[in-house]
Amino acid sequence: MIPDIWRCGALRRSRTFGLLVFVALTYPAIKILAPSTAMACACGCSVFDVGGGLLPQEDDHGGRFFTEWWYSNQNKNWIGSAKGPAAANSDKQVLTSWYNAGFEYMFNREWGVMMRVPYANRAFTTDTNFPSLPPSIQTFNSQSFGDVELMGIYTGFASDMSTGIIFGLKLPTGTFTAPGFDRDTQIGTGSTDLILGAFHRGMITGDNAWQYFSQIRWQQPFLYQASYNPDDGMMELYKPGYQVDGAAGIIYNNFYNVLGFDKIAPIVQVIASHRQHDSGPASDPLNTGFDRLMFAPGIEFTKVVDEANKRVIKFYMDVEIPFYYRVNAAINDSGSQGQLIAPYLLRTVASYNF
Secondary structure, three states, rough: OOOOOOOHHHHHHHHHHHHHHHHHHHHHHOOOOOOOOOOOOOOOOHHOOOOOOOOOOOOOOOOEEEEEEEEEEEOOOOOEEOOOHHHHOOEEEEEEEEEEEEEEOOOOOOEEEEEEEEEEEEEEEEHHHHOOOOOOEEEEEEEEEOOOOOEEEEOOOOOOOEEEEEEEEEOOOOOOOOOOOOHHOOOOOEEEEEEEEEEEEOOOOOOEEEEEEEEEEEEEEEEEEEEEEOOOOOEOOOOOEEEEEEEEEEOOOOOEEEEEEEEEEEEEEEEEEHHHHHHHOOHHHHHOOOEEEEEEEEEEEEEEEOOOEEEEEEEEEEEEEEEEEOOOOOOOOOOOOEEOOEEEEEEEEEEEOO
């Protein structure tokens, strides 16, 4: 969320510093999109963790309960930087809805914590007879809690809490053994991941009407688990690649008392992602890993319930539309080539601040 505290003189005096930090945080996310070295390959859902909707609060203390809905329909086969023939990929669709609940609490102006508990409903459609004919198209379903995230927040770099870092872990609480799913399309990765990130926000105009923000988030798996492969009767290790996501956006913050809301704030942002290819016997390194740029317009609605006690309800939504995609793609041992991508992603966040 992007609350309203940027009228203070301290931030006006530090605007030059803020712009420098904005560039410093955003540049690595763009630079990392240089080319590097499917199975369907899941969407890289850590991308939902950057951008508008859930920046840490700016109050000296207080909490927030939030719920999220994320939607992804991966149904287009992509090879390199262009659309590939659907017949080249044994996998046809990965349709996922995430339903998340979380809690954030700032103990003071410097330290806070956050927890997210996800639940996913995923349908995976694949040709189980590939590459032989005739095709045998089957859809497998999995509904499960996903991988829980536990994070700390530090915002003590400036008195206005405009700059901060996040750090924490993603735990292997989600299922990674659902029948019919490849390891890279399971709801859980089976890995423990380190999460590190940073954010900055500030004013563009002195009247607080125009604001900016930037974020970067790195997720690095470091503990892995094997699972049973019924095709060869062996336990096989899967190592998901790391992912870096960055976002930079502009908010118009001057629509007050509109349509029954205390404030409506449109947001325009660009989101960049780099996902390293997977490794291990249960992976498909030739058809995993990607670089992506998305345009993501959004809007946030704010309703003050109790101003004296800072009780506020917020609702945020955006649509994330890729305008650049480059995926690793090569013919693997089973004859399949390419990755399934989604033509757009949807996100909503509802929160109660107290």
